[in-house]
Amino acid sequence: MLAHQRSYPRTVTSTALLTDHYELTMVQAALGSGTAHRRSVFELFPRRLPEGRRYGVVAGVGRALDAIEQFRFDDAAIALLDGVVNDQTRDFLASYRFSGDVWGYPEGEAYFPYSPLVIVEGTFAEAVVLETLLLSIYNHDSAIASAASRMTMAAGDRPCIEMGSRRTHEEAAVASARAAYLAGFASTSNLAARQRYGVPSAGTSAHSFTLLHDTEADAFRAQVTSLGSGTTLLVDTYDVREAVQAAVEIAGPGLGAVRLDSGDLGVLAHRVRKQLDDLGATKTRILVTSDLDEYAIAALAAAPVDGFGVGTQLVTGSGHPTCGFVYKLVAREDDGGQMVSVAKKSVDKISIGGRKFAMRRLDAHGVAEAEVVGVGTPPDNDGNDRSLLVELVRDGAVVGREPLAEARSRHAAVRAELPWSVQQMSKGEPVIPTVHVGNVEGPVRG
Amino acid sequence: MLAHQRSYPRTVTSTALLTDHYELTMVQAALGSGTAHRRSVFELFPRRLPEGRRYGVVAGVGRALDAIEQFRFDDAAIALLDGVVNDQTRDFLASYRFSGDVWGYPEGEAYFPYSPLVIVEGTFAEAVVLETLLLSIYNHDSAIASAASRMTMAAGDRPCIEMGSRRTHEEAAVASARAAYLAGFASTSNLAARQRYGVPSAGTSAHSFTLLHDTEADAFRAQVTSLGSGTTLLVDTYDVREAVQAAVEIAGPGLGAVRLDSGDLGVLAHRVRKQLDDLGATKTRILVTSDLDEYAIAALAAAPVDGFGVGTQLVTGSGHPTCGFVYKLVAREDDGGQMVSVAKKSVDKISIGGRKFAMRRLDAHGVAEAEVVGVGTPPDNDGNDRSLLVELVRDGAVVGREPLAEARSRHAAVRAELPWSVQQMSKGEPVIPTVHVGNVEGPVRG
Numbered sequence: 001m002l003a004h005q006r007s008y009p010r011t012v013t014s015t016a017l018l019t020d021h022y023e024l025t026m027v028q029a030a031l032g033s034g035t036a037h038r039r040s041v042f043e044l045f046p047r048r049l050p051e052g053r054r055y056g057v058v059a060g061v062g063r064a065l066d067a068i069e070q071f072r073f074d075d076a077a078i079a080l081l082d083g084v085v086n087d088q089t090r091d092f093l094a095s096y097r098f099s100g101d102v103w104g105y106p107e108g109e110a111y112f113p114y115s116p117l118v119i120v121e122g123t124f125a126e127a128v129v130l131e132t133l134l135l136s137i138y139n140h141d142s143a144i145a146s147a148a149s150r151m152t153m154a155a156g157d158r159p160c161i162e163m164g165s166r167r168t169h170e171e172a173a174v175a176s177a178r179a180a181y182l183a184g185f186a187s188t189s190n191l192a193a194r195q196r197y198g199v200p201s202a203g204t205s206a207h208s209f210t211l212l213h214d215t216e217a218d219a220f221r222a223q224v225t226s227l228g229s230g231t232t233l234l235v236d237t238y239d240v241r242e243a244v245q246a247a248v249e250i251a252g253p254g255l256g257a258v259r260l261d262s263g264d265l266g267v268l269a270h271r272v273r274k275q276l277d278d279l280g281a282t283k284t285r286i287l288v289t290s291d292l293d294e295y296a297i298a299a300l301a302a303a304p305v306d307g308f309g310v311g312t313q314l315v316t317g318s319g320h321p322t323c324g325f326v327y328k329l330v331a332r333e334d335d336g337g338q339m340v341s342v343a344k345k346s347v348d349k350i351s352i353g354g355r356k357f358a359m360r361r362l363d364a365h366g367v368a369e370a371e372v373v374g375v376g377t378p379p380d381n382d383g384n385d386r387s388l389l390v391e392l393v394r395d396g397a398v399v400g401r402e403p404l405a406e407a408r409s410r411h412a413a414v415r416a417e418l419p420w421s422v423q424q425m426s427k428g429e430p431v432i433p434t435v436h437v438g439n440v441e442g443p444v445r446g
Numbered sequence: 447m448l449a450h451q452r453s454y455p456r457t458v459t460s461t462a463l464l465t466d467h468y469e470l471t472m473v474q475a476a477l478g479s480g481t482a483h484r485r486s487v488f489e490l491f492p493r494r495l496p497e498g499r500r501y502g503v504v505a506g507v508g509r510a511l512d513a514i515e516q517f518r519f520d521d522a523a524i525a526l527l528d529g530v531v532n533d534q535t536r537d538f539l540a541s542y543r544f545s546g547d548v549w550g551y552p553e554g555e556a557y558f559p560y561s562p563l564v565i566v567e568g569t570f571a572e573a574v575v576l577e578t579l580l581l582s583i584y585n586h587d588s589a590i591a592s593a594a595s596r597m598t599m600a601a602g603d604r605p606c607i608e609m610g611s612r613r614t615h616e617e618a619a620v621a622s623a624r625a626a627y628l629a630g631f632a633s634t635s636n637l638a639a640r641q642r643y644g645v646p647s648a649g650t651s652a653h654s655f656t657l658l659h660d661t662e663a664d665a666f667r668a669q670v671t672s673l674g675s676g677t678t679l680l681v682d683t684y685d686v687r688e689a690v691q692a693a694v695e696i697a698g699p700g701l702g703a704v705r706l707d708s709g710d711l712g713v714l715a716h717r718v719r720k721q722l723d724d725l726g727a728t729k730t731r732i733l734v735t736s737d738l739d740e741y742a743i744a745a746l747a748a749a750p751v752d753g754f755g756v757g758t759q760l761v762t763g764s765g766h767p768t769c770g771f772v773y774k775l776v777a778r779e780d781d782g783g784q785m786v787s788v789a790k791k792s793v794d795k796i797s798i799g800g801r802k803f804a805m806r807r808l809d810a811h812g813v814a815e816a817e818v819v820g821v822g823t824p825p826d827n828d829g830n831d832r833s834l835l836v837e838l839v840r841d842g843a844v845v846g847r848e849p850l851a852e853a854r855s856r857h858a859a860v861r862a863e864l865p866w867s868v869q870q871m872s873k874g875e876p877v878i879p880t881v882h883v884g885n886v887e888g889p890v891r892g
Contacts, residue, residue, distance in 0.1 A: 020635040022649025033668030135612035166581035171617035203468025208775035222479030329654035
């Protein structure tokens with residue numbers, strides 16, 4: 001039973017087992033009771049932002065669409081489910097293919113408490129089994145994008161480089177690079193993200209490269225000879241001042257950049273800038289790395305730093321590694337074929353029944369004022385509101401796929417539209433309130 | 447360039463691009479300078495435990511061995527590297543296969559600051575390119591196992607069920623289920639972990655299942671009819687007291703379990719236990735879920751709870767989603783073919799040069815006293831010390847693979863050997879000190 005199966009090679013042609021056991025036993029029970037095919041609406045949403053955060057960023061949409069498309073129970077999966085669910089259920093799953101509709105916030109959009117990020121409509125059985133995978137993708141990718149957006153905002157015009165692969169699961173690393181890019185990062189260290197998503201990749205060198213050589217100067221010469229003087233030399237293996245001197249001697253004043261990875265970065269950056277300028281290397285950039293987060297980046301605003309390499313804090317969501325999105329049944333068909341709103345009754349975990357609409361209300365200057373969420377007919381649009389839900393899947397076919405660059409552009413535009421207070425790094429309330437309008441229904445019992 | 451490439455289907459036969467860009471440009475520069483083939487020793491180690499943690503748990507070893515074995519640059523990877531590295535480097539990578547040796551702590555072992563968790567020996571080029579992937583796997587899996595171990599310790603004899611898949615990246619979810627299992631969790635919700643690693647899977651049902659049906663009683667009947675009276679019924683969708691009453695009426699006193707997912711779990715558990723007992727359902731177990739972590743589990747020690755479902759806090763490492771392991775060159779061949787110790791010189795990021803040994807020193811009663819780490823010849827073993835490094839890869843061939851069940855047994859034994867203070871959930875120092883012995887060398891410059 002517990003024999004070790006190798007992780008690799010592994011052919012990931014199906015995403016269907018990236019799923020909780022109970023999704024399938026629920027399908028079994030619903031097939032038994034005749035409710036599995038009731039038309040149902042599920043909503044993926046946050047009850048709140050991470051503590052103190054002022055906005056969130058939607059990411060993972062493109063990956064989710066890919067995952068839905070490949071959500072099939074292949075022979076190996078069906079074989080595994082012997083002992084998990086009965087034959088009727090395995091037959092149902094063997095022919096499973098999502099045939100419903102999905103609407104959702106486009107990738108890169110901002111979100112706020114109760115933003116209805118994804119609305120999945122289909123039969124109960126076909127919609128419920130997507131729960132785990134959709135939540136995994138959205139919860140992870142949006143956590144990373146939300147942190148990344150604050151970092152790129154703090155960095156202003158100076159590029160941020162994502163280099164956190166080593167500090168997170170190897171596949172989460174690829175998704176993190178993608179999420180960071182759409183939230184404004186300039187590049188990634190991750191080669192798989194370059195391969196799969198076309199994210200520009202970049203890199204400098206490690207201390208091991210310097211230590212490999214008999215002297216630091218040998219290492220610099222090796223790197224410059226091979227990679228050109230436009231390369232980035234790591235100058236803190238031994239003594240920064242000596243290293244900078246040697247770097248410019250070897251590469252010439254056209255040296256691309258130096259990297260600082262330890263010490264008091266603000267002070268060091270000033271010293272190194274002066275030293276570089278004195279050596280005539282006035283165009284040589286200074287990159288800093290070393291446990292940076294949005295606060296450290298903001299603190300370096302006045303330092304002569306030309307770029308930020310961000311690792312651990314990016315891939316761990318800067319204190320908030322997951323978003324806490326949930327996926328709840330909000331409406332379903334009743335006995336008579338009518339759709340009825342449903343919601344759990346709980347004091348500490350509030351859901352709002354019914355299929356939602358969502359709009360970003362903008363003032364006359366185009367500044368966001370409110371996240372308007374409701375059930376039923378949307379209020380009149382005064383011309384300054386943006387409808388937030390776009391069609392992603394129609395009758396089981398993906399229609400909402402877009403290039404990552406579009407999500408990246410969208411995020412930049414959307415962030416610029418938020419009130420100025422979004423720039424504050426300190427903890428606070430969401431920068432716009434969520435306003436519930438329309439026929440918001442409370443919990444109903446069928 | 448930025449066209450969207452689909453995430454799925456994706457054939458994961460190679461792990462080589464789960465790698466930082468700079469690993470490969472360093473190989474290029476080292477090939478150029480003639481240092482690429484210098485014999486080198488890299489060490490993967492923690493500089494510290496996460497703040498306040500008293501021990502860490504090694505996990506990811508089996509996954510890392512699989513990943514090393516499949517670390518090949520296939521045609522698609524080589525094609526991608528056009529523009530990243532030169533032809534000489536691409537030729538080198540195309541025929542890359544790790545041919546060196548790896549020693550390391552076995553999976554499930556405890557670790558402390560400066561424990562040399564993995565020692566990789568090979569040429570510089572073949573060893574440096576494994577950096578990113580090894581760190582990704584160890585940093586993630588050990589973070590999860592370290593949190594999981596504290597949770598299972600707090601839970602004592604009562605089973606913990608891993609159900610965090612939805613709150614982390616979909617592949618990190620599978621690795622998390624594996625890591626949690628080896629650290630004592632009884633089962634997982636994740637079906638892919640069942641498939642790949644044979645981790646027992648389990649599940650109950652969601653609120654959506656109750657809401658799907660016209661009444662809660664209908665939902666309970668559907669579940670019991672399909673899954674038997676041994677199933678677990680979720681009793682907090684509307685009113686817990688009414689639900690427990692209905693659950694026992696429908697399933698009979700042989701009902702397997704009820705699940706509580708909201709509210710004041712300690713108080714509720716007492717009430718529900720009494721109600722179940724009064725109804726004759728004295729064997730019906732009470733499972734609790736809802737943002738549990740090791741502290742919440744410990745706080746429920748006196749409550750009549752029979753099992754814990756743990757999600758978010760498990761997959762996010764209970765506040766410490768990554769371990770901060772680093773991978774450093776500690777020794778390499780010099781001009782004359784002699785191995786020399788090397789280390790970066792930095793006040794805030796200490797490394798110790800040289801190839802290490804490591805032992806757990808035990809007292810006469812078999813209680814751990816110290817983590818003994820040193821360079822050179824190990825001290826005499828008084829019969830109570832356990833050598834910590836085992837052979838994992840010899841001449842490029844994996845020799846350290848073992849069933850996951852062995853790592854799980856090892857962890858239980860190793861944890862039992864630690865001083866009693868390991869049971870304290872409060873923040874503190876590591877439960878045993880790391881003692882540096884032998885010829886510990888400071889930073890050297892080649």
